[in-house]
Structures are given as C-alpha cells and as structure tokens.
Amino acid sequence: MDSTLLRADADDSGDAIAPQALPCPPAAPGEFAALDYRRFKVDPPVVLAPMAGVTNQAYRRLCRGFGAGLYVSEMIIARGLVEGHAKTQQLASFHPEESPRSLQLYGSDPRWLGEATRLLVDHDAVDHLDLNFGCPVRKVTAAGGGAAIPIKPKLMARLVGAVVKNAGKVPVTVKVRLGIDDDHLSFLSSGRVAREEGCVAIGLHARTAAQLYDGQARWEAIAELKAATPGILVLGNGDIQEGQDALRMMRQTGCDGVIVGRGCLGRPWLFAELAALFAGREPEPPPDLGRVVDVLKHHVALLIELYGPRSGVLEMRKWCGWYLKGFPSSGPVRNALFRASSLEEVEALIAPLDRATPYPLTAIRARRCKKSGTQKVALPDGYLDSLDDDQAAPCAAAMEASLSPGEGG
Ligand SMILES: Cc1cc2nc3c(=O)[nH]c(=O)nc-3n(C[C@H](O)[C@H](O)[C@H](O)COP(=O)(O)O)c2cc1C
Numbered sequence: 001m002d003s004t005l006l007r008a009d010a011d012d013s014g015d016a017i018a019p020q021a022l023p024c025p026p027a028a029p030g031e032f033a034a035l036d037y038r039r040f041k042v043d044p045p046v047v048l049a050p051m052a053g054v055t056n057q058a059y060r061r062l063c064r065g066f067g068a069g070l071y072v073s074e075m076i077i078a079r080g081l082v083e084g085h086a087k088t089q090q091l092a093s094f095h096p097e098e099s100p101r102s103l104q105l106y107g108s109d110p111r112w113l114g115e116a117t118r119l120l121v122d123h124d125a126v127d128h129l130d131l132n133f134g135c136p137v138r139k140v141t142a143a144g145g146g147a148a149i150p151i152k153p154k155l156m157a158r159l160v161g162a163v164v165k166n167a168g169k170v171p172v173t174v175k176v177r178l179g180i181d182d183d184h185l186s187f188l189s190s191g192r193v194a195r196e197e198g199c200v201a202i203g204l205h206a207r208t209a210a211q212l213y214d215g216q217a218r219w220e221a222i223a224e225l226k227a228a229t230p231g232i233l234v235l236g237n238g239d240i241q242e243g244q245d246a247l248r249m250m251r252q253t254g255c256d257g258v259i260v261g262r263g264c265l266g267r268p269w270l271f272a273e274l275a276a277l278f279a280g281r282e283p284e285p286p287p288d289l290g291r292v293v294d295v296l297k298h299h300v301a302l303l304i305e306l307y308g309p310r311s312g313v314l315e316m317r318k319w320c321g322w323y324l325k326g327f328p329s330s331g332p333v334r335n336a337l338f339r340a341s342s343l344e345e346v347e348a349l350i351a352p353l354d355r356a357t358p359y360p361l362t363a364i365r366a367r368r369c370k371k372s373g374t375q376k377v378a379l380p381d382g383y384l385d386s387l388d389d390d391q392a393a394p395c396a397a398a399m400e401a402s403l404s405p406g407e408g409g
Contacts, residue, residue: 024251025247027280032247032250032278035070035256036233037070038200039170040100040128042068042257043068045235046246046274046275048063049260049261050130050132051261052074052409053074053406056073056091056315057095058303058315059268060073060098062295062298062302064098066272068275070102073091073094074091074104077106078109078116079109079116080405081120082112085405087404088405091405091406101126102127102129103126104132105129105132106131106135106408108145108159108392108396109159110161110162111162117163117170121167127171129163130203131160132175132408133146134146134175134209135147136210137407138375139399140399140408142380143400144379145400147176147209148209150176150177150189150193151179151186151387153190153192153387154390155390157196160172172199173200173202174199175237175259176202176204177205178204178208178211180208180210180379185208187204187221188229191225191232191234194229201235201257202233202234203259205217205259205261210374210376212373213369213370217237217239219239219253220253226254226256235256236255237258241364242263244277246277262367265319265369266323267364269287269295285359286359288355288356292327296319296323300313300346310341310342313343316337316340317337317338317339317340322369325363326363327353327360327363
C-alpha cells in the first residue's frame with residue numbers, strides 16, 4: 001500500500017498534522033522539464049527553500065548528497081556583506097564541492113543590493129542569486145522591508161533591477177508570498193515585475209505574510225500566477241512534505257518546479273524521494289531508526305567541519321528533535337541530546353537506540369519548526385497610502401543595519 005495512505009492524526013508532540021497526501025504516480029517520461037536557469041539547468045526541478053538558521057553550508061551539502069537540485073543559502077543581508085561583517089561573510093560562503101552556488105540576498109535599498117551583487121559577481125562567488133521579498137518578521141515589515149515590499153511594484157522593480165543590472169550572466173530569481181494579507185495581494189504584480197526586470201524565475205510561497213506559516217498553502221494561487229505570467233519560470237512553495245506532494249503540486253498548478261521548506265527538516269532523504277519520483281521510480285520507504293541516526297551523525301560531522309567541534313555540536317541540538325520526531329520513547333534521548341556539548345556525548349546517547357525501529361509514519365507530515373498562528377502585519381505609519389512609491393520607507397535603512405545575520409525568514 002502507498003505509504004502516503006497511512007497517517008495517524010497526531011504525532012508524539014501533539015502538533016497538528018497536515019492533511020494526507022493523495023497517492024500520486026511517479027513522473028511519466030518527459031512529463032517534467034529541468035529548470036533552465038540559462039547558465040545551468042536544475043534537474044529535477046527541485047529547490048531547497050532558503051531558511052534562516054537552517055540552510056547553511058553543512059545542511060546544503062547533506063541534502064545535495066541525497067539528490068540533485070538547487071540548494072539555496074539562508075538569507076544574506078546585502079548591507080552586511082558590503083560592510084564586510086564576518087558572520088555574514090561566513091553565511092555567504094560555499095564549500096568547494098557545492099555547485100551551483102545559490103545565494104539569497106535580502107535588502108530594501110537598491111544601492112546595497114546592487115553593491116552586494118557586484119561584490120559577489122566580481123569575486124565569482126555565486127552561480128545564482130535569489131531575492132527575498134517574503135520575510136514576515138515583525139521588525140522587518142514594520143520598517144517596510146521583506147514581505148512589505150511587493151505591494152509597491154515600482155519599489156520592487158528598482159530593487160530587482162539593481163541586482164539584475166549588476167549580476168551579469170548570473171541568473172536572478174525572486175521569492176515572494178501572496179501579499180501582505182488577503183486585502184493586499186501582490187503575487188501577480190510581482191510576477192510581472194520579475195519578468196520585466198529580467199529574472200529567470202519567481203518562487204511563490206502561497207501564504208500571505210499575515211498567515212505566517214499557518215494553515216494550508218493556497219496552491220490555487222500558484223496556478224493563477226503560472227497562467228498569468230508567461231515567459232518566466234514559476235516555482236511553487238508551501239507544504240511539500242513528501243515527494244508525492246511535489247508532483248501533485250506541479251500537476252495541479254502547472255508550475256515549473258517546487259521549493260521545499262520545512263518538510264526536509266530532519267528528513268534530508270526527502271531529496272532522494274524527489275529524485276526517484278521525478279525519474280519515474282517509486283521512492284524507497286522511509287529509513288529505519290538506524291539509518292536516521294547515521295544521517296544525524298553525518299550531519300554533526302558536517303557541522304563540526306563548518307563550525308568546529310563545540311559550535312558544531314551546539315548547532316546540532318535543534319536538529320535532534322526533528323530527526324527523532326515521532327520515534328516511540330525517544331523523548332528522553334532528544335532532551336539529553338539537546339544538552340549535549342561534544343561529539344562523544346552525542347554518540348553515547350544515540351548508541352543504545354534500537355536501530356531496527358521503523359520510521360514513524362505519523363512523523364512524516366508532522367508540523368516542523370514554525371508554530372501555527374497568524375499575525376496582523378506591522379507596517380510603517382501610512383505605508384499603504386501610496387502604493388505607487390518607488391522609495392523604501394525612511395526607517396528601512398536603520399532596521400537593515402540592525403538585522404543580525406541569521407535573523408529573518
Ligand atoms: C526556519 C525557517 C527560516 C526561513 N528563512 C527564510 C529565508 O531566510 N528566506 C526566505 O525567503 N524564506 C525563508 N523561510 C520560508 C521558507 O523558505 C518557505 O517559503 C516556507 O517555509 C514555506 O515552505 P514550506 O511550507 O515547504 O515550509 C524560512 C522558513 C523557515 C521554517
């Protein structure tokens with residue numbers, strides 16, 4: 001029986017579980033094309049979502065080991081890069097084996113975005129640039145940044161234009177949400193802006209900023225964007241938790257590719273599932289506990305290589321809950337791992353686990369990372385009075401200067 005049919009309705013942490021995936025056959029020969037990013041192709045058409053605090057070099061390498069695709073960095077603050085902040089530079093770096101090197105920039109001032117782009121391109125430091133226009137964090141939107149920008153298409157056009165102009169042959173994409181809230185939708189105008197400014201693709205997280213990560217993503221908007229925006233690739237994003245969801249999204253919406261976010265947290269083998277399905281094969285069943293802890297150990301090793309022995313293990317703590325989510329009686333081990341401060345401790349804690357324990361099907365579609373709940377999006381005073389503006393809000397620059405690397409989303 002298709003594993004997607006077997007779902008309980010709660011995991012061990014009591015989080016709500018997304019609706020069941022319907023069975024979905026693997027791709028037929030020639031059904032889905034590779035994404036053509038001009039300088040390279042993305043085949044299968046699968047993109048790892050930029051996720052602040054998550055998609056660092058170590059995690060990108062781990063995921064890439066499971067299947068081909070485009071593995072995007074977390075958001076990098078353009079101004080921090082230009083001003084040479086050490087942490088920003090580290091987040092913006094790639095391992096020599098990463099190719100193509102894909103980096104997401106954040107900015108609300110064309111000058112910083114343009115300069116950051118020039119810096120990256122002059123140093124041959126990237127193969128692809130994505131622009132973040134979907135960040136819903138209060139501090140960011142309250143200053144007119146992130147998800148507040150696309151409601152002002154002329155401002156968005158200036159920002160995208162500054163990047164495309166300086167990017168040379170490096171392909172540029174944008175990532176947006178549906179809009180600020182249901183009364184202020186902007187995804188269709190964002191599609192036009194992206195195409196007119198010369199982007200190769202637009203990624204749509206099919207939720208508003210007001211929705212944060214709540215409820216189901218509205219895939220019908222992805223179909224609407226695709227139908228309304230010829231001449232640019234449309235990538236759908238939201239609620240791809242298992243491989244079949246990606247094919248379902250592409251078949252239902254006609255989008256050209258998918259962006260995978262929380263579904264791969266502690267489940268990097270999702271990219272192997274996707275590779276199999278796009279190649280026309282049924283995916284392997286989910287790994288048993290033994291294979292899960294092997295992946296976890298490999299992940300710690302990559303984090304240690306990136307950050308050193310102590311910081312690498314500290315960075316690992318948050319991942320343990322995602323890897324072990326739903327495994328019966330794993331609560332005490334997860335809690336202990338959360339306090340571990342050395343590789344030896346991690347190894348000693350996971351050694352007694354029963355390797356033959358099957359993967360808990362309830363964990364596959366369990367909510368990961370972001371809590372449910374919506375927000376009233378904070379905006380600068382009078383922000384919505386003049387949607388024809390092409391200038392950033394006066395407070396945007398100060399906010400950007402105070403954003404820490406890794407903050408955002
Ligand atoms: C921890 C976390 C950090 C995120 N950081 C970013 C970010 O830096 N840039 C961005 O464009 N989106 C960011 N997002 C949004 C994701 O890229 C994606 O759009 C969102 O999670 C919806 O996809 P999903 O339903 O597959 O998770 C973040 C999401 C999460 C969960």
